[in-house]
Amino acid sequence: MNNFYFALLSTLFAVVVVAASVIAKKLGSLRDPLQIWDGLNNIGLLPIRMRAWIFTTVVGFANPYSKSINYRITELRKGKACGVMRETKKISNPFRCVHAGALVTFGETVGGLAVFTLLGKKDRAILTNINAEYIKVSRGLLTASSVLQPLKDREINELVSEVLIKNAAFETVAKLTLTWRVDLKDK
Structure with missing residues (x-):
């Protein structure tokens, strides 16, 4: 049963990373960071820490050096x-x-x-x-x-x-x- 939950969490994590990558590539650059921030905050099911992580990941795609x-x-x-x-x-x-x-x-x-x-x-x-x-x-x-x-x-x-x-x-x-x-x- 633990392997099932681990696989489920791993899959969910991969989906979130891919979604953040797609969002970043569609935006090209961070022209309007408030739009992204507000959009993430309007997703009620996401925990606050996950929203901050996704936003920071998007910033990292727009500004790769910040990922260091x-x-x-x-x-x-x-x-x-x-x-x-x-x-x-x-x-x-x-x-x-x-x-x-x-x-x-x-x-x-x-x-x-x-x-x-x-x-x-x-x-x-x-x-x-x-x-x-x-x-x-x-x-x-x-x-x-x-x-x-x-x-x-x-x-x-x-x-x-x-x-x-x-x-x-x-x-x-x-x-x-x-x-x-x-x-x-x-x-």
Whole structure:
């Protein structure tokens, strides 16, 4: 009987992975991450953790480098993105803390999603500068958040966002300042 349940769970898992891959390929890129996020949240039968995993998998297909770290997006709203990342051996440095590169990848992914929620379908944004300030040794469960105000001036060429990464004790371990070149075409 245990083999039956294992086979059933394995099949279900495979179906979910294939579905996430199909969704990502149909979208091509993450032009409207809120549409995907809201669509997943409207599926009532999926557990919340499964929705976050599917969304993060879709983000990984659109941005393959982000798959190099193990993170989950936990909240996405207009101008706001939050995510969590647990320290693992894969992303640790020789000093038994999270590697600076993993922190930057995590922060850039969360900050990018916050920026993309503010853009229209024809708008473009490209990261031109990252400034990372490492404040404290990062260990354990980390939370990243980025909050931006809605774009009121459609004539801007540059957008600066900030990402705070905190540990389980709510101490800031890193602060990233991301500078984006934006091309706003949607009016």
